[in-house]
Amino acid sequence: MKEVRAGLFIGDATDSEIVLSSTDHGITHLLSLVSFLPASHGVPTSEHITTEGVRWKPLPHLTRLWLPWDDTAEQNILDSLNICFDFIDEGLQHGQVLVHCLAGISRSAAVVIGYLMRLEHLSLEDASSSLRSVSSTASPNKAFLDQLRLFEYMGFNVDKTSMIYKKFHLEKLGELYGLGKIVESSQFAEDPALNVPINTAAVRYSLLYRCKKCRRIVASGENVLSHEQQGGHFHVRKRGMDTLSDNSGSVQCTSIFVEPMRWMTAVQEGGVLGKLSCAGCNVRLGSFNWAGTQCSCGTWVVPAFQLHKSRMDASKF
Template structure:
């Protein structure tokens, strides 16, 4: 049976959801299904159940909805890491006499699955459902995916840390246990101030990681998720205007040393924890037992900056695994990229890597 977490909010598994969809409930009026497939056919494949439904709408990352869409989906247009043709959610009437409202969100229970970019739509549905009745949030076992969604919801609505929110949830359902990847993302959510902040360096690093994993799975890389080209006058102007409106200092810009075209802004930089210089490289490690081969005094300052993929990087857009990064204006070589990663001069390994050599760019302000 479902476990009550808060007023009008329950957590459960697929069996709990199936029971309500088949026989109805005096309490539950809405169901949030977080399964590997958003379709109600998942229940048929699981137990051969036939559950009547009537679609309200489908929404894809990028904001496209079905012809039956009855709600404004303008808030769905910023989908972060999700490719533009990925189904974000399915909304439908379901169950006995079509009295239940069900949202299906496709989410796998794997450590590299993108939880963050599904949180806002789940929260909106939970909030609306609790105002209209009661909502059951369920996944297959009621242990990881549903627990991650509700933990994040408690973090946001009650201003709780990840640890405190999960502890509170376990007081209602002691066996919940989000997978390690979800826990990492919940920690990011906390560090971003209980919101998915696409401008945050934390989120930018996360987005880069997701893009890299998508590439290695063989997925099509959606270049619309690349950072804007800072060398395009309109985009630079809008960035400067946004910074001034927020009272921020103008962001430093990195320019091609040869032609002075802007190739990156400070906001495009993906920070990393410095390594231990030459000692971090594999061939140095193999010789580390040699007392004459010590590098304690070596300068481990980074000789490159690493940025998110940007729309001027044509070789990246064309799908190459690795290659040179050249200025789109004068074709001077600026750096190197590799989806499998590369090692910075400081010794830290960056994956995937979009590297601009400091010797090829100058720093200025716009």
């Protein structure tokens, strides 16, 4: 167990056992980032498990939060960083905090690095270096570092409205789908026809896409995802030999690519690919393909939720 900042410690599973078996250490908050915990740890029953982890008091003087993370490339830590940070802040206000995983190398290091980045506005490199000066073995896996880089790009804040986050979120949905897991509709963006507040200043400055036939809103500018690859974190690519992929700028995109939304019934039904039909009049607006598709400009987008411009009108009202 090594002290990173006053009252903030990083450690491994053995350190957590020491904390659970003694009161001499001064730890009041224990953040556990491991795949599973033994029954002897007194984990609450399943009805207490939420998307924000499992929180309980295994001892009168100790508050514990468990997030069942795997040390894998598929693990999404970005969505839980604020939960971890809030727990650390709470612990430091009332005592001392131990952040641990199995070996104290990857998962716990990722959270502590992220916390230092937010607390001291350090770059990913500087925060990593600061932690390694205390714990030389600290080394988050590449996927965790990539997510921390996105955290840095978003200004040390997990901003779920930013394009950076939306592209990351879509990539993670694609990974889940590729693994054969169910993608819940709650993971999709809200229906803009139901969510956009009409006649407000925000709407007047936001581009709205409407079905040409029935005028239903099918997307807003906030739902559109750029083709341009940002820092290598979104799976888009150019076909090197395709004449449409030149840099002349003369080829215009005939479609927009958007995040999956809750009006997309065919997507919610679980197909790999299919048509995207207007929820108002059922006219075809485009298509989707979890394996990706190519835009008229030559860019491949993976996964792809494509709406044809010819089937919609775009305006700021």
